[in-house]
Amino acid sequence: GGGQLGRMLALAAARLGMKTHIYCPDPQSPAFDVTPLKTVAAYDDEGALALFANDVDVITYEFENVPLATAEFLARLKPLRPGATALGVAQDRLAEKAFLTINRIPVAPFAMIGTSESLAAELKEIGLPAVLKTTRLGYDGKGQRIIRKRAAAAAAFAELAPKPLVLEGFIPFEKEISVVVARGVGGDTAAFEPAENVHRDHILKTSTVPARITGRTAARAIDIAARIATALDYVGVLGVEFFVLKGGKLLVNEIAPRVHNSGHWTEAVCVTDQFEQHIRAVCGWPLGDPTRLADVVMENLIGDEIGAIPARLGPGARPQAYGKAESRAGRKMGHINRIGAKTPAK
Numbered sequence: 001g002g003g004q005l006g007r008m009l010a011l012a013a014a015r016l017g018m019k020t021h022i023y024c025p026d027p028q029s030p031a032f033d034v035t036p037l038k039t040v041a042a043y044d045d046e047g048a049l050a051l052f053a054n055d056v057d058v059i060t061y062e063f064e065n066v067p068l069a070t071a072e073f074l075a076r077l078k079p080l081r082p083g084a085t086a087l088g089v090a091q092d093r094l095a096e097k098a099f100l101t102i103n104r105i106p107v108a109p110f111a112m113i114g115t116s117e118s119l120a121a122e123l124k125e126i127g128l129p130a131v132l133k134t135t136r137l138g139y140d141g142k143g144q145r146i147i148r149k150r151a152a153a154a155a156a157f158a159e160l161a162p163k164p165l166v167l168e169g170f171i172p173f174e175k176e177i178s179v180v181v182a183r184g185v186g187g188d189t190a191a192f193e194p195a196e197n198v199h200r201d202h203i204l205k206t207s208t209v210p211a212r213i214t215g216r217t218a219a220r221a222i223d224i225a226a227r228i229a230t231a232l233d234y235v236g237v238l239g240v241e242f243f244v245l246k247g248g249k250l251l252v253n254e255i256a257p258r259v260h261n262s263g264h265w266t267e268a269v270c271v272t273d274q275f276e277q278h279i280r281a282v283c284g285w286p287l288g289d290p291t292r293l294a295d296v297v298m299e300n301l302i303g304d305e306i307g308a309i310p311a312r313l314g315p316g317a318r319p320q321a322y323g324k325a326e327s328r329a330g331r332k333m334g335h336i337n338r339i340g341a342k343t344p345a346k
């Protein structure tokens with residue numbers, strides 16, 4: 001994948017003396033600016049995939065919507081880390097929730113929805129409000145409808161069907177946090193501290209570290225993230241998003257089998273950042289030290305906000321622009337880390 005995550009992974013790999021080969025169908029991909037080797041081809045072009053696999057030592061992915069068949073094809077040719085199993089679980093909300101539940105990791109109440117009638121029945125079980133989501137290809141709030149009244153259910157179903165759907169209970173969370181954890185080839189794990197995340201229009205706006213949670217909640221979140229990585233026999237960096245309820249109870253909202261937007265703060269204030277950590281893990285190197293050296297707030301620059309970078313570079317500010325050719329509303333264009341920024345008062 002050639003998005004901003006691939007770009008930042010390629011930069012981290014270059015610092016370690018490695019050469020990346022980025023494979024992406026979109027010739028305008030941000031990662032192409034910073035990689036010595038590239039292939040522009042479709043994800044189902046087996047000839048191009050085979051040539052690509054032949055050229056590299058290890059393969060990873062930077063977004064979870066790489067087709068599973070592509071991942072499985074490549075995994076037969078070269079080590080694929082994380083593996084195709086993690087990708088299969090993470091790219092389907094229902095598979096993900098089932099996997100987490102089987103591993104006794106708490107999630108919001110959920111049910112598979114196949115028909116308008118099953119939606120009406122499950123709304124009775126799960127209660128209102130509830131969130132109807134497509135099981136696949138949803139991100140940044142796309143493919144979701146909140147149902148607040150029973151009468152609105154049929155319309156929500158009609159808007160999202162015939163795609164496979166999952167209904168979730170609406171969680172009245174106090175805050176959202178995430179943990180980025182790494183697992184090495186030998187099964188060792190290293191987690192970054194939890195970040196406290198604020199979304200705007202369903203898109204991550206800020207990640208603040210330290211998060212305003214107790215040490216016990218932080219330790220439990222890190223433990224859950226490491227358990228998920230181990231249960232998936234995962235190699236690489238994994239993002240785990242949580243809802244924090246009143247009293248500190250945690251529910252896992254979503255997992256991402258890749259470096260994560262809510263881990264961008266690590267590049268400014270950690271001994272090893274998430275990008276280097278992922279490269280180390282997938283190459284079989286020892287994991288790096290995730291220790292945080294300063295407080296930090298990461299702010300995403302969305303759409304035209306990217307133009308404001310020069311005006312917003314106060315003390316402690318570290319900008320990162322993704323070099324995207326075109327700014328569109330809702331598109332992540334870059335971010336700024338503010339080092340030493342104090343956690344905003346509640």
Ligand code: AMP
Pocket residue numbers: 108131138139140141142168169170171172173176199202241253254
């Ligand atoms: P998702 O794409 O599932 O991560 O959802 C994007 C955002 O929508 C989350 O980060 C939450 O802020 C909100 N959200 C999603 N699902 C729920 C839920 N079941 N209850 C409350 N808020 C939710």
